[in-house]
Amino acid sequence: MILAKKKIFTDFALSKGLRSTRQRDIILDIFLSTHQHISVEELYLKVKSSTPDIGQATVYRTLKLFAEAGLAREILLHDGQTRYEHVVAGEHHDHLVCTKCNSIVEFENETIEMLQNEIADRHGFQIRNHKLEIYGLCANCR
Amino acid sequence: MILAKKKIFTDFALSKGLRSTRQRDIILDIFLSTHQHISVEELYLKVKSSTPDIGQATVYRTLKLFAEAGLAREILLHDGQTRYEHVVAGEHHDHLVCTKCNSIVEFENETIEMLQNEIADRHGFQIRNHKLEIYGLCANCR
């Protein structure tokens, strides 16, 4: 599946006339090796420790490309930092966010997704994406 | 209901040992006179036009207090500005956000709220609040 993701990006780059660069390859490898919801700064630190000559701006730029290519999703929680997570084709999930330890639990709920579509239809609204975040205390912290 | 909200803040201030100040009274009056989802800067401009000697930092600080007191809710959309809306006791709603004209439609859905509670229970999670935002094109923009 890592190969599949690399192909997604290669295809995207091709279709956009983007060049293949050492930096993008390395950043993609490292991003794919991570789990959970990583901030740009966190990813930059990983990248820097593997390849110190890659700059922060490049990490910002490249993560945006990954999101555009459809292999990453931007997550904005309430900590002032943009995070990215992997996108698995055809899957969607939402988040339970612990406000104490910042841990995140992912969940999927078909019924909620359906109800969202109904609501949007009722308002003549065309959904592009959505975000459902439940904040509170996780099992460990409550 | 404006009086009720003022009382909410008075009680909160009392319980927190906060002092009653001219600035807080004025900012509360002006906030209560607004509708929709107002940004701090927008509210600050209103405040300044009524009372030019009130500073921006005070507006920031005071809106946070309103949120803490439970009479305002912070809204973070994707435009880089924090917005606040009125909280009506016992009511909750979520948002359809048009990514083209930035208009917001509010909606309520009991079933979604119930499902959220079930999901949280299933994960031993204690909900403090939640946020459901549906992004897309509104009826006018699609």
Place this chain on the structure above:
DNA sequence: TTGGTTTTGATAGTCATTTTCAATAAAACA
């Protein structure tokens, strides 16, 4: 290899928000 074009890294800039701190005002006290 070359030459036009994209990408990069360092750095400066932006912008919303927060912090600092001395002056001021509110409550507590005498």
Place this chain on the structure above:
DNA sequence: TGTTTTATTGAAAATGACTATCAAAACCAA
């Protein structure tokens, strides 16, 4: 009431995440 204590304020500086700039480097089609 005046006095003391303490919170609050406004202006300005600081912060911090992100973006723009731009000259140098890398890419790649020919």
